[in-house]
Amino acid sequence: MCYRRSMATKPRALIIGAGISGLSAAWWLDKAGWTSVIVERAPRLRDGGYLVTISGLGLETLMRMNLAKDLEGLTYKFEENVFNDNNGRELLRIRYKDVHGGVESLAVCRDDLARTLAKALPESASIRFNETLDHFYDDGSKIQATVKSGDIIEADLLIGADGIRSSVRNESWKDVDCLEHLGYSYAAYDFEKKDVLKSDCVSFNGPGHLDMLYALRNDRVAALHIWRDDMMKPKDEENNFEIVRHVTAGSVKLVADVIDGAEESGSSPIMDRLTMVTLPKWSKGRIVLLGDAAHCLTLMSAQGACMALASTEILGKELMATKDISQALDNHERKLRPIIEKLQQRSRNMASMYIPKSKILFYLRNLLMKLMPASWVASWHANAVKFEVDLTKS
Numbered sequence: 001m002c003y004r005r006s007m008a009t010k011p012r013a014l015i016i017g018a019g020i021s022g023l024s025a026a027w028w029l030d031k032a033g034w035t036s037v038i039v040e041r042a043p044r045l046r047d048g049g050y051l052v053t054i055s056g057l058g059l060e061t062l063m064r065m066n067l068a069k070d071l072e073g074l075t076y077k078f079e080e081n082v083f084n085d086n087n088g089r090e091l092l093r094i095r096y097k098d099v100h101g102g103v104e105s106l107a108v109c110r111d112d113l114a115r116t117l118a119k120a121l122p123e124s125a126s127i128r129f130n131e132t133l134d135h136f137y138d139d140g141s142k143i144q145a146t147v148k149s150g151d152i153i154e155a156d157l158l159i160g161a162d163g164i165r166s167s168v169r170n171e172s173w174k175d176v177d178c179l180e181h182l183g184y185s186y187a188a189y190d191f192e193k194k195d196v197l198k199s200d201c202v203s204f205n206g207p208g209h210l211d212m213l214y215a216l217r218n219d220r221v222a223a224l225h226i227w228r229d230d231m232m233k234p235k236d237e238e239n240n241f242e243i244v245r246h247v248t249a250g251s252v253k254l255v256a257d258v259i260d261g262a263e264e265s266g267s268s269p270i271m272d273r274l275t276m277v278t279l280p281k282w283s284k285g286r287i288v289l290l291g292d293a294a295h296c297l298t299l300m301s302a303q304g305a306c307m308a309l310a311s312t313e314i315l316g317k318e319l320m321a322t323k324d325i326s327q328a329l330d331n332h333e334r335k336l337r338p339i340i341e342k343l344q345q346r347s348r349n350m351a352s353m354y355i356p357k358s359k360i361l362f363y364l365r366n367l368l369m370k371l372m373p374a375s376w377v378a379s380w381h382a383n384a385v386k387f388e389v390d391l392t393k394s
Contacts, residue, residue, distance in 0.1 A: 009035075010034055010035050011034050011035070011156040012034065012035045012036070012037065012155045012157075013026075013034055013037075013155055013157040013158075014036075014039065014136075014143060014145055015036050015038045015039070015161055016038075016039050016158070016159065016162045016167065017161035017163060017166075017293070018038050018040035018042075018127050018129075019162075019163065019308075020110070020114055020291065021161035021290040021291030021292070022038050022040075022159070022162075022290075022291075023038070023114060023117035023118055023121065024061075024308065024309050024312040025161060025290055025312040025315065025316070026125035027065060027121060027125070028313050028316025029315075030122040030124045031320065032316045032317070032319040032320035034124070034156075034157075036124060036125040036126070037126055037128065037153060037155070038125060038126065038127040038128065039128050039132065039133055040127055041131070041162075042129065042130075043129050043130050044129060045115055046114070048111060048189065050222065050224050050270075051108065051110075051214070051222070052107070052109075052110055052113065052304070052306075053105050053107050053302055054071075054106045054107075054108065054113070054305060054306055054309070055104065055105035056303070056310075057307070057309075057310035057339075058303070058306025058308075058309040058310050059104060059105065061309040061312075061313045062106075062309060067116055067117070068106065070119075070120075071108055071116055072106070074108050074109070074112040075108050076107045076108070076216070078107070078200040078201050079200050080093050080199060080200060080201070081093070081199075081201040081203060082201070082202045082203070083203050083205065084202065084203065084204045084205070084252070085206070086204055086205060086206030086207075086250050086252065088252040110305065113305065131148055131149060132167070133145060133147055133148075133167055133168065134146045134147055134148050136171070138158070138285045138287060140285065142286070143158045143286050143287070156286065156325065157286050157287075157288065157325060158286060158288075159288055160172075160287065160289040160294075161289075161290045161293060162293055163293055164179075164275060164277060164293070166289060168289065168293065169277075169279075169293050169294075176279060178277050178278055179275050179277060180275065180277070180278050181229070181274070181275050182273075182274040182275065182298060183228060183274075184355060185226070185227055185229055185232065185272065185274065186224065186225060186227075186271070186274060186299065187240060187243070187244050187269040187271040188222070188224045188225075188269065188271075189223055189268065189269040189270065190216060190220050190221060190262075191220065191221060191262045192218070192219055192221075192265060193221045195219075196213075196221050196257070196258065196261075197214070197215050200214060200215055201213070201215070202214075202254075204251050204254075204255055206250045207250075208227055208228040208230075208355065209225065209227035209228065209231065209247050209248060209251075210225070211223070211224075211225050211251050211255045212224045221261075223255075223258055223262065224299075225244050226355055227247040229273065231247045232246070240269045241262070241263045241269065244259055244269065245259055276295075276297065276298055276344055276347060276348075277292065277295055277296040278344065279294065279295070281333065282294040282295070282329075282333050282337075286325060288332075290315070291304070291308035291311065292304065292308070294311075295307070295340045297340070297347055300350045301344070301346055307336070307340060314332050314335055314336055315328070315329075318331045
C-alpha cells in the first residue's frame with residue numbers, strides 16, 4: 001500500500017521511534033500544522049528504564065505542553081542518598097532538597113514520561129507498532145520510505161528519533177564515525193521487592209564501578225550499575241546478569257541479593273556502553289536526527305530527556321515560523337548545538353569524578369568525601385545542578 005500526500009493536505013513527518021523524542025516531536029509538529037506517522041519497532045511503548053530528572057528547558061517545554069501537572073502524580077521525591085564504599089561503610093548522606101532545593105524539577109521514570117507523552121498525542125499523529133523502516137530515499141522534494149510491512153509512506157520530513165543505535169543515522173551518516181565511548185558500561189533494571197532498602201536511595205562505590213539502588217512505588221526496587229569497560233570479560237556477554245555479578249563481585253551482600261532477586265523475578269536488564277553521539281551536523285536534506293540519535297549525552301549528564309524535549313519544541317516552532325524546511329532545520333541546530341556541546345563536555349568530566357578508574361584515585365576520593373562536611377559536598381552538587389539548568393536557559 002502506498003500512502004501519498006496530496007498538495008492540498010498538511011505536510012507530513014515520518015518519525016522513527018516512539019520514545020521521548022519521537023512522541024514529543026509529533027506533539028510539536030501538530031502545533032506547526034503538520035501530521036505525523038510514528039514507526040516503532042516494539043509491540044508497545046517500552047517499559048522500564050532509569051529515573052530521569054526534568055528541569056530547565058525540558059521542564060519549561062512540558063509546562064508549555066500542559067503535561068507537567070499530569071506528571072506530578074508520577075514523580076518521586078527522595079529524601080536522601082546514602083553513599084557507601086564497597087564494604088558498606090557509610091561515607092556521607094546528601095539530602096535531595098539540599099541539592100535540588102533551589103531548582104524546580106520533576107524526577108520520573110522514563111516509561112512514565114513516555115506514556116504521558118503518548119496519551120497527549122493529537123489526532124494528527126498515529127503510531128505503527130511492530131514496524132521498522134526498511135529503506136528510504138530523499139529526492140529533494142519528498143521522502144519515499146518503505147517499511148517492513150511493505151507499505152510505502154511519502155513524507156515531507158524524515159525524523160530519526162530511534163536512539164543511540166539509530167537506523168536512520170546509520171544509513172544517512174554511514175561514513176561518519178560519530179560514536180564516542182566514555183570507557184564505561186551500565187545496566188538498569190527494576191523488580192518487585194518489599195522493604196529491601198533502609199533509605200530511598202543507597203549507593204555503593206568500588207574501584208571502577210558504582211552500584212545505585214533506589215525505591216520505587218508499588219514495592220519495587222530499581223538498580224543502576226555503572227562500571228569500567230575493561231572490567232567485563234568477553235565470555236560474560238552471554239548473560240547480562242552474569243556480567244553484572246562479575247563487575248560487582250567486590251560489593252556488599254545487598255547488591256548481590258538485589259541482582260539475584262531481579263533475575264529470579266524474570267527482570268531483563270537494559271545494558272549498554274556509555275556512548276555519546278557527536279555529529280558535525282544533525283540534518284541532511286529532508287532528514288533530521290533528534291535526541292539520542294543526534295547527540296546522546298549519556299546518563300552522566302542527567303539532561304538527555306530534558307534536551308530531547310526542548311529540541312522538539314525548537315524544531316516545531318521553527319517549522320511553524322517558516323515553510324523552508326532546510327532553513328528550519330538549520331535554525332533548530334544553531335539554537336541547540338552550543339548547549340549540547342557544553343553538556344557533552346560535562347559528561348566526559350563527570351564520569352571520572354563519580355567512578356575513579358584507579359584504586360588510588362578511588363581511595364583518595366572516598367577519603368575526601370569522608371573528611372569533607374556533607375554540606376560542602378551538597379553545595380558542590382547543587383552548584384553543578386544549577387550550572388546545568390542555567391546552561392540550558394542561556
